[in-house]
Structure formats: C-alpha cells, structure tokens
Amino acid sequence: MTDPTLPPVLAEIRDDFLALGERDRLQLLLEFSRELPEIPVRYQSAPGLLERVEECQSPVRAFAEIDGEQRVHLYATAPAEAPTTRGFASILAQGLDGLTPQEVLDVPDDYPLSLGLTNAVSPLRLNGMSGILTRAKRQVREQLAAA
Template sequence: MSTELPRSLAEIRDDFLELSQQDRLQLLLEFSDELPALPERLQGHEDELERVEECQSPVFITVTVGADGDAPDVVRMHATAPREAPTTRGFASILAQGLSGLTASEVLAVPSDYPLTIGLSEAVSPLRIRGMVGMLGRVQRQVRAAVAAA
C-alpha cells in the first residue's frame, strides 16, 4: 500500500482486506446502514451540499473544518445518499466515518487511490469505484477551500 494512512482509514481498509469478496460486500452493506445522519443544522438544507457528479446515484456531501466546537483544523464530512443505492451509500459512509475527526492536513494527505485499496474492485463495478474516488476528491477540494478561507 502507498503512503501512511490515518488509523481510521487503515482500520477500515484492513477490515475489508481480511474478508472474502462476498463478506466484503456484506461489510459494505453494513457501512451503508451506518451512514451518519446529517447534523440538525443541515437537515432541510440539503441544497447547501455538493452533488457528487461522479456517482450514478444522487450523493451530496459537505465538509466543515473547525466548526461546531471542534479544534480549528478538525474535519467533519457529512453526506446523504439514498437507501436504494447501498453501494454508493456504503462508500459515503466509509469516507464520512474514516475522515471525520481527522485534521485538514491528514485528510489532504489521503492518497486519491484509497478507494482502490479496500479490496472491492472485483466486487463492484469500476464506475462505482470511480464514484468513491470522486467523493474523496471533492472532500479534499472542499477542505482545501475551507483552509484557504480561514
């Protein structure tokens, strides 16, 4: 594997890689059920989230840096994805859980190929993997913008 990953993402990757292909899909479905709900301030304001165009399903994300009582450089990722799109929802959940709580520099250091390292390339279509890569890229772009604006 490439660069040193933050522990949260390394643990998620390792959890997937310890499983068979079939069990990896099951774990992805479990992640889809665990997508954190939007914070109350964003509920009903989904128009403030960015659409991830790389995803076939309607996925929307936003990040905050140093908001809601967090330290100034702590990132939180929020996402919505329909329950009818469990693969995409699972990818959003992996990133939301794996990136939230990291510092901006840790998020920006995550390799863009991280989605390729969790062992799902044979289990899901390349288009879906591309969607997760796109999600990560948009998160990193939003973090860079938030850091520049601070």
C-alpha cells in the first residue's frame, strides 16, 4: 500500500501492523508502548510545557517542536498502566521524529485507522491517537506562523 504523503517510517510501521493478524497487532502495539522515547530534561522539569491530550482517557501530554534545522520532534508522556495509549504515542513520537514541518502536516489525519487496529482497540483509544496527531500538526502550524 503506497501513499505518497506518508513518510517512510510511518509507512513501515503501518505495513508492519498490516502484515500481522489482529492478536499480533495488539502485541506489536504493546511493544511500541515499551519504546516510548524519554522526553528531554527541559520538559521533565516543566511538564506543563507539554499539552494535555484531552481525547485520551489516560493522562497523556504531548508537544511537537521544530528544531533549528527545521526538523520536527514529538515528545510525549503516557502512563505505563495505559499501554495502548502509550503505544500510540510511541508510534507517533518515532514516526514523526526528524520529519520536516510540511511532512508532518501532510500525514493523513486518518493514519491511526490505517494500522488495522479498529477491531482490537476501542474507538475511544483510536480517537486518542488521532488527538495526539491533530495536536502535533496544530503545534507545528503555530510554530511556523510565529517564525
């Protein structure tokens, strides 16, 4: 499944999910939950800098930052006791990392639905992942407008 607007890392993640059966997709999501990158120290000491993702049932915070080289980094926190949500945050943190602002803005809004998890996790949880992506895009737009 090729999609010219989907960055290679996100396409690879999607393809990895779709190559598996439903039960194994959930296992892969749990693996991602264990791989959520640590947030930088500057955010650890000021977690309020990360925006609360209201669509998530669990307390998830996220912030997309454009660095000096015009590359995006998504930082997120999600509790270990919410592995599904943490997995979604990890997928986006890893999948958006290092992209240009335009590449992030071009990620299809329905990317979370393309992972083949609609029968494995609740619509509320998928909505949470969409909320993280929506916020990342808005934050990128805001930073571009302020520059």
